[in-house]
Amino acid sequence: MRRNVSIAASVALAAGLLAGVTAAPASASTSDLVARDGTLTIRPPGTPSGSSQPSQRLESAVVRQDVDNWRVSAIVVLQAAPGPDARLNIGFGTGSPESCVIDTIFSTSTASDLSAGFTRSDRTITLDTDSTRAFTEDWTCAGVATGSAADGTYDQLTGALSDVYGQPELSIDAVQLLDEPVRRLSLVRGVWTTLEVTVSNAARFTAPEVQVGGGGAGLQVKPATYEVINRNGGQGTVRIPVRLTGKKKQTTLRLSASSRDTTTTRDVAVKQVAAAKRPVDGRYRVTVRGSKAQVGFRIKKGAVTGFKGTGFRMRCQPPGDYATYRTVGLRFPKKVKVSKAGLVDATHRWQKGNASYHADLRMRVTGSKVTQGSFTYVTGWCVVDADFAAKRVGR
Secondary structure (H helix, E strand, C coil), X not given: CEECCCHHHCCCCCCCECCCCCCCCCCHHHCCEEXXXXXXXXXXXXXXXXXXXXXXXXXXXXXXEECCCCEEEEEEEEXXXXXXXXXEEEEEEEEECCEEEEEEEEEEECCCCCCCCEEEECCEEEEEEECCHHHHCCCCEEEEEEEECCCEEEEEEXXXXXXXXXXXXXXXXXXXXXXXXXXXXXEECCCEEEEEEEEEECCCCCEEEEEEEEECCCXXXXXXXXXXXXXXXXXXXXXXXXXXXXXXXEEEEEEEEEECCEEEEEEEEEEEECCCCCCCCEEEEEEECCCCCEEEEEEECCEEEEEEEXXXXXXXXXXXXXXXXXXXXXXXXXXXXXXXXXXXEEEEEEEEXXXXXEEEEEEEEECCEEEEEEEEEEECCEEEEEEEEEEEEEC
């Protein structure tokens, strides 16, 4: 039998249900919360009472508010198989460690006929029943008590409820280097190389604080965190620097992505390669894919400098508006060293007041050949995304 009562109105809980409190979401129906669990271990002073029998005393109690399935459940173990009858009350409510106001109670006898939703096996009494309030209420504490109208409370256990969240379903969908898929990762020993790792979430629950990292024999990996990957196919991409430190010619990089209690992995074969051919100094002309932009840069003493051009196509689209386009001139203001692996991978950020932008410049340089180039510029709702190759045109 379920009743909505105040703490003073409950016979078996007359001593008060005092429990710790955990923060609850403002709306259980719209969050990833699926349940609240509690293992009740707090026994208030004066319990069990001296007049109670072992069959009227509590050994343990666990409770669950099943938000997802609109149910409540509990497993209560008595210290002995039911003998002298008592009333068993299981209550849920809200409050602080000093005061827990019970708004819903499920009640049965311990020795005689059980109420609907209760079952008994020796000294264990189980509750499992549907409850609309399990879906609508933000309970933070619970209590279990035995007692009678004549004698008051025999025994009591209380405790806090802890939030239980739905688990994401993660997978590592893509591993890329300079926007190209990586099937076998070629690394120069001692050189950091940054991978782009894309993680997806197939569950109906979000994946918060997705930790992406990895490891392997003779490898160092710097982990990264993606704040939240949305539910139902949402994706997030992080940049993971990897360095080969061992002497083995071949090894395996095991990438991992974790959120809450879920972890997924993906293996990538790694091969040690020699350093790339040294970049050739000189002027380079850029050919932007699908564009007539005029762009150039210089390589001097193993570094890219003076990357700038005109004719970049910028796309702007504030939320809810149509996209607009305009042609702009842009530059990458930093001098960037070409790594021994022949890679350029740099980001520049600028902000002044409310104005800001960030730009990314990436390319592969082998001697006088430049491939897998990309230049990205983002400011507000506007973006330039240009893929390019380049060739040396002079000193």
